[in-house]
Amino acid sequence: MDRFCDAGVLVEFLGDWTTAHGPLYRRLAGALAGGITAGDLPAGERLPSERDLAKMLTVSRATVVAAYDELRGGGLVDSVRGSGTRVSAAVRPRRSGADGRVPGGRATSIYQRLVDGPGKIISLALAVEPAAxxxxxxxxxxxxxxxxxxxxxxxxxxxxxxxxxxxxxxxxxxxxxxxxxxxxxxxxxxxxxxxxxxxxxxxxxxxxxxxxxxxxxxxxxxxxxxxxxxxxxxxxxxxxxxxxxxxxxxxxxxxxxxxxxxxxxxxxxxxxxxxxxxxxxxxxxxxxxxxxxxxxxxxxxxxxxxxxxxxxxxxxxxxxxxxxxxxxxxxxxxxxxxxxxxxxxxxxxxxxxxxxxxxxxxxxxxxxxxxxxxITDIAAGRRETLARRLGHLAGLLAMHLPNWRWRTPEGGSALWVELPEVDAQIFAQVALRHGVEVVPGSATDPNGHHDNHIRIPFTLSEADIAELVNRLAMAWAELG
CATH class of the missing domain: 3.40.640.10 (Type I PLP-dependent aspartate aminotransferase-like (Major domain))
Incomplete structure (x- = not known):
């Protein structure tokens, strides 16, 4: 019942909430309200504690407190001592999907990005190229x-x-x-x-x-x-x-x-x-x-x-x-x-x-x-371009983020990067504020053994790769 009381699960559901307009607490309240009115956060669902959610979102506790207050003022949540903050039983959700969000799952943000388009965010959710x-x-x-x-x-x-x-x-x-x-x-x-x-x-x-x-x-x-x-x-x-x-x-x-x-x-x-x-x-x-x-x-x-x-x-x-x-x-x-x-x-x-x-x-x-x-000839043409971009990305990461670790892939289109002693879900929230959508390792592993990993595709142009690394480096510096 209380699946969203885990702050990590709720954070994945929220997606790129920080890119909305207005004060930070209202952006958070808006994202939560959207999930409640759409029925994705059902009546009676317990939300994470203010402290846990603030830690996972890398915001102040005051921001979460203000967001929860906003939801209480709108009649969307109730708070009872000893029971925490729960979605109000009085809420009548709209028909599923009425908020325009892709429903359910750990890959929700990946599919949502397909629906919404990249916008101004550099999304690492997808590794796709133009047609051969x-x-x-x-x-x-x-x-x-x-x-x-x-x-x-x-x-x-x-x-x-x-x-x-x-x-x-x-x-x-x-x-x-x-x-x-x-x-x-x-x-x-x-x-x-x-x-x-x-x-x-x-x-x-x-x-x-x-x-x-x-x-x-x-x-x-x-x-x-x-x-x-x-x-x-x-x-x-x-x-x-x-x-x-x-x-x-x-x-x-x-x-x-x-x-x-x-x-x-x-x-x-x-x-x-x-x-x-x-x-x-x-x-x-x-x-x-x-x-x-x-x-x-x-x-x-x-x-x-x-x-x-x-x-x-x-x-x-x-x-x-x-x-x-x-x-x-x-x-x-x-x-x-x-x-x-x-x-x-x-x-x-x-x-x-x-x-x-x-x-x-x-x-x-x-x-x-x-x-x-x-297919063999088509793949050979792709390989030369991807290999060049892989080298470009690896070189920039080594220069600007020397503590990050990865193993050079034998194929495919992305680097699997280990972040030193950092929960990738937390880093993802900081990166989002710098215009990068990161898919944390927790989405790839049901047992939590790769929570400090992120996947970085190198299907972007070399100019976009340079901008991506610059944004990631700024986010890493802020987190540090």
Missing amino acids: PELRDAVWALAREDLPELTADAGCHPTGLPALRQAVCDHFDGQLVPTVPDQVLITNGVQQAVGLAAQMYLKPGSTVVVESPSWPGCLDVFRAAGAKLVSVPVDEDGVRPDALAKAFAEHNPALAYVMPTYHNPTGVLMSASRRQRVAQIAAKYRVPLLEDNAYTGFTGYSGAETPPPIGAYAPRDAEILSVGSLAKTVWAGLRIGWVRAPEPVIDRLARYKVRADLGNAVLDQALAARLLPK
Whole structure:
């Protein structure tokens, strides 16, 4: 009931409240009032103590006291000695979503930024780039050569456009995973693939084994299904097999979720031997394994060869779902993803897919079918730019924030940075006042083992990276 009495949880919900206008206490009161009237802070919910919230927000206690007084004056909260400050039972919330906020979850601020747009804030919530130049050429070719045949078709392919399913098969064949079209389902990006798997495998009370850290957006999908999360650590070689086997044996999970190729947020590349071991453990304990390879298109920065997906090492009786997309390599606006799994799994998953949207847009799928065979060349073009930006960001951080620590990622698009002896949620509040939206490590780890970490994408321009580091340095100096 009292989930928001934890100041850290409430702070993540508040988002970029400091960027509003007016005195600080009124900005805070306004953010809380919005959550109350929208129903996100339900009647009877206990709010954090003034001292705890002030500490987490890095503001004076007087600011929080004044904000709570404002809410009491508006009849939104009640304070009772011994019971703290609670949302008033007399409040009648508006219909859900009426305040324009994305509801629920630890990744709320990430999705909210998608809805609101970046504004004047430099947001570290997303790591996205403009479209690869090859997309434009593919659009023109599609219009010239394929449009008559495509528009003559009925346009309804619930499991995916046949040409794209075959292109995905060829993609997996090239990764040493022999695949036939009946083992492929086309989805609206990786996020839908994860959501469909959650619907199929999970029910309230189920357990999902995830990596520590992991991506908040996917963790929210599992939480929304009512699942309990059990995390296992990631080292320089990927998810730890000993911890994975222990979690499987002790918790009998309904699903496991891992990111073997340029893990998000650490950038770690799981080795071939580790992938083989993970596949064997999943088969031994009969746990369906969802591997998210959204970053497979990247060629990496260390020069190491990317091993085949975990599915390539799967014993006959293993249930491995290999997920990928074009969003990171080609364009986030091309919402095309896929799942490769045993035929009975794809058959079941397709029933959830058709109920969700009847199938992806045909023209988007036709574009993807043209682009997927070129993914290696497209990724090579991305790599040079990202590697240069990575070096630029690392150099500026080393110069202006020498106490921060990170491991150079083997791939991906972000640095996973450790802040010395500082809760990243607290730093995030200071950074927000300097115009930077930080996603704290607490959002990536249900067990709190990465509370002093932040993720810094290097998909910004070099000029924007310089401005970003300047703002982070000013925020760090203020916090100090």
